[in-house]
Amino acid sequence: MPNRPRxxxxxxxxxxxxxxxxxxxLAFNLSLxxxxxxxxxxxxxxxxxxxxxxxxxxxxxLHDSFDEYxxxxxxxxxxxxxxxxxxxxxxxxxxxxDILLFGREDTGLPDKIMSKCHIIxxxxxxxxxxxxxxxxVRSLNLSVACGIVCYSACLQxxxxxx
Numbered sequence: 001m002p003n004r005p006r007x008x009x010x011x012x013x014x015x016x017x018x019x020x021x022x023x024x025x026l027a028f029n030l031s032l033x034x035x036x037x038x039x040x041x042x043x044x045x046x047x048x049x050x051x052x053x054x055x056x057x058x059x060x061x062l063h064d065s066f067d068e069y070x071x072x073x074x075x076x077x078x079x080x081x082x083x084x085x086x087x088x089x090x091x092x093x094x095x096x097x098d099i100l101l102f103g104r105e106d107t108g109l110p111d112k113i114m115s116k117c118h119i120i121x122x123x124x125x126x127x128x129x130x131x132x133x134x135x136x137v138r139s140l141n142l143s144v145a146c147g148i149v150c151y152s153a154c155l156q157x158x159x160x161x162x
Contacts, residue, residue, distance in 0.1 A: 003096040005153050006031045006076070007146060010066060010113060011104050013039030020143035021102075022058040028150045028159070031059040033099070035069050066113055073099060077118040080109050081149060083139040085122035092121055094153040102149075105142050123148055 007025050012018045012034060025032040063069040070078065078099045079092065101117060103109030114120055123145055140148070154160050 004028075004030055004159060005094060005096065005098045005100055005150075005157070006033055006073075007150060008033040008035060008069065008078075008099050008101045010035045010101060010109060011037055011039075012142075013105050014142070015040040017105060017141065017143045019055060021146045022060065023054050024143070024147045024150055026054050026058050028154050030150060030154075031061060033061045033063060033069065035063045035066050039104075066116070070116060078116070079119045079121055080114050080117035081121055081123070081145065082108050082114065083122055084108075085120045087119070087121050088124045089121050089149055089152050090124070092119060092153075094156050096157060096159075098153065100146070100149050100153060102142060102146055 007021065007030050009018060009021065009032070018034070018038070018040070022032050024030075063072070076097045076099050077095065078101050079094075080101045080103075081089075082103065101109065101113075103113070109117075123140060125140070139145075151160075
């Protein structure tokens with residue numbers, strides 16, 4: 001696969017999200033790295049249903065730990081995404097070798113993992129957590145957030161037509 005950003009999921013829990021993210025990775029021609037443990041089996045019917053018949057074509061790589069993963073990609077920047085960051089994706093100059101790292105659906109990225117990232121970023125949400133009383137939301141679904149970040153990175157890197 002040509003030099004393109006990679007998507008990494010840290011200990012994903014929900015098979016439907018992972019299947020949908022795999023489908024998005026395939027659409028944008030990005031590799032999907034999954035850092036174990038997961039909260040599901042790769043034989044899970046929900047994973048396969050969300051990925052539809054695309055799942056077998058996803059460039060999928062499994063990794064036993066974050067440290068093993070980080071050591072494999074020493075020449076890549078790891079950009080961790082969290083709802084807690086005010087450093088928005090529009091401030092990032094993406095590169096073809098970046099790793100776009102997303103945390104667990106229930107707990108996000110732990111502090112010990114975020115401290116090992118080169119950049120921490122988030123997606124601006126005008127109706128976000130501070131506005132819950134007026135109809136805002138706490139955070140985006142993981143697969144939605146991943147899709148927004150992948151599209152933004154590929155658009156900026158002019159990878160959408162290649």
